[in-house]
Amino acid sequence: MSVKVVNNKAPSKIAVAGISVVFTVLFFFEYLPPFSRVHIPYDLVGYHYSLMEYAFQLLKRGIFPLWDPTIYCGIGLASNVQAELFYPPAWLFFVANRFREQLSYTSLEVFVLAHVWLAFLLCYAWLEARRLNTFACILGAGIFAFSGYMCLQLQHLGLVAGYAWFPLGFIGIDEVRRSRTWTPLWKVAATSALCFLAGYPPTWFVLVVCLLVYSLTSFGGLRTVICTLVGLGVSLALCAVQLLPSSEASTFMVREPAYGTGIKEGAFYLSYLFPNYFNFGLNVPILTNFGKEYLYLGAPAVFGVVWLVIALAFRRSPRGREVIPFWAVGIVGAVFLTNPYNLVWAIIKRSSFLADICRAGYFLAVIPLVAAPLAAYGIDSFLNDSSGPRLRYLRFAMVAATSAWAIWEVRVWFLGGDFPHGIDSFYAPAITLILFSAALYVMRSQEGEWRLVFSVLVLISVGVDYKVFGTSKRFNAGVGSGQPPFRMTYFPEIEPEVYATLLAHPEYRVLLEGGPHPYTIAPGRTDQPQGFDPFLTEQYHTLLDGKAVFTTNRLFDVDPERKDVLRLLGVGYVITSEAHPVFRTLSQDSDFRMLGTGTSYYRVFEYRDAVAGVAWEHPIAQHEIKLVGWTPGKRTIDVYSPAGGPLVLKEQFLPGWGATVDGSASMMRRWNGAFSAVTIPPGRHNVEFYFFSRSLVIGAVISVAALIALTAIIVTKTRRSHAIPEPATHA
Secondary structure: OOOOOOOOOOHHHHHHHHHHHHHHHHHOOOOOOOOOEEEEHHHHHHHHHHHHHHHHHHHHHHOOOHHHHHOOOOOOOOOOHHHOOOOHHHHHHHOOOOOOOOOHHHHHHHHHHHHHHHHHHHHHHHOOOOOOHHHHHHHHHHHHHOOOOHHHHHOOHHHHHHHHHHHHHHHHHHHHHHHHOOHHHHHHHHHHHHHHOOHHHHHHHHHHHHHHHHHHOOHHHHHHHHHHHHHHHHHHOOOOHHHHHHHHOOOEEEOOOOOOOOOOOHHHHHOOOOOOOOOOOOOOOOOOOOOOOOOOOOOHHHHHHHHHHHHHHOOOOOOHHHHHHHHHHHHHHHHHHHHHHHHHHHOOOOHHHHHHHOOOHHHHHHHHHHHHHHHHHHHHHHHHHHOOOOOHHHHHHHHHHHHHHHHHHHHHHOOOOOOOHHHHHHHHHHHHHHHHHHHHHHOOOHHHHHHHHHHHHHHHHHHHHHHHOOOOOOOOOOOOOOOOOOEEOOOOOOOOHHHHHHHHOOOEEEEOOOOHHHHHHHHHHHOOOOOOOOOEEEEHHHHHOOOOOOOOOOOOEEEOOOOHHHHHHHHOOOEEOOOOHHHHHHOOOOOOEEEOOOOOEEEEEOOOOOOOEEOHHHHHHOOOOEEEEEEOOOOEEEEOOOOOOEEEOOOOOOEEEEEEOOEEOOOOOEEEOEEEEEEEEEEEEEEEEEEHHHHHHHHHHHHHHHHOOOOOOOOHHHOOOOHHHOOOOOO
């Protein structure tokens, strides 16, 4: 066997970064202007956008978004990790939109897709640092960034953002192992902190498991393992500003151990090899093959991993020791993913913390994570083996065949993506794999311009294959631009005058029965007793027990005929539609009055006997309440009572709420388990309820101190390393 190094002159990282930006834009062109034929749907527009839009509007008003009164009668916003308030790239996102009246949804999609590009670039840097062929590095990074898992998760902002940083942590561990210094541990710390701050703790847990296994099996000795542990510890300090408030809030939330039993069904994994086995066409009903996912790895992954196994089995690769950590990470990830003999759940269920953040499905991320480097090593080994004929006579045939197949795939995709599914879906990936393998076989014997031609041809064909099966599909695309039509003073399908009435009375909550989704209307500053968020508290759930009907673990309905519940929750308005049964009930009830002309799709009813969000516990005729100020996390009112008594604030009673009476602190107590009350003396008084998170302040101090200390250590060590004089040379 003769070995030939084919990576003569690698392109600079700047060149790779620039070209990959262009590729990413082309890969997702139909999501972006001026095309915008489709948009990223589901959670991105219905949940993440609403959270970020609400925070954006508060920041524009000069209010730091500590509290979110718009759902569940109020929950902490700064403590909600999915709001990404402390994720540094999100600050750039807000700055980019600073001159807009409302967040651009397209800019949020660009924010997501920029993380796909970042994932490619960091994975490329990771593989390049391992001295692999440039072409193999590009294909490996493409597997990580553009294959099935990433395309599947586009709607989950925090997951994509956290996952994109994974390779940086592995780069740090590799550098610690090679350099035998502590300085690179900052990359481990930064990766862990950024992944957590991105907003998906289960993805962060996957990262931690992978980093620990990688460090243990990378042959770096105890020092590498200790550095990894220290880096992870430092990361906790770096993200304390988010970690402490979130940990505090999580002690009140309804526990949802969601690890499951593991994914053991063999058919589930077929889409790793056959991208349309379960038919993911854009116009296919969403419940078709419910529970199945798009996970396509592509021809580079299949060819690279298979060839690596062959090369190792026949001792054709001298670098078998280097890939052991990847196999180890993959095996451990598979154990978490499949939960054999219920082993994983038997361990993690003993810890409420692990039960909350360890989810079997999130370990699907491990498969492309390990497939990328394994395939890169396999392709590198294949290309470096120059044995065999030159095959000049096959050049034009391979170019023609590969190009024709890519054009056919694009044509089918462009006309609606109606690729065969089921058993018939085997043919397309098989042909792609055959052509890819043949093209590599011819390519490795070429030199000069022909090698460049084949490199570009293979990369384009692989990119086309990933695109036609991974974009504009029902799991990540909806027709249209996706820009939510509401504004801060306007909501479609509600008469403008009626919506203005809702905004003019923030002291009353809005109940949605047959109306829009809670998170759809929340950014319009309409406070609700309903919502859709993991931070639903146990105390609030208990308060609603027997008073509301939960349709899911987070969504519930309140019967407007339960007027005691409406008064309890401070509901003053009900939004419904004429098609909903509640409409007839409210129309026939004299306690409700429909607002407006009744010409809009959504109808708003005013509850005549409503009790506001701040009210006397035992109201009498002489009691007075005058609203002075009403902002998120701050309620200022003037009250009068001849005898005094308890004044109730119908916001969730969580750590951070306080009250003053005439400027002096006053003790708050729980009311009805979930709300709070303060005792008011007789006479006229100014009362202020305010929310202030002490855990946030403590966390911010810790985070800033950790960042300063880590920066100082890195700068000091870097200066010392540069200050070491070069050894003297003698003639």
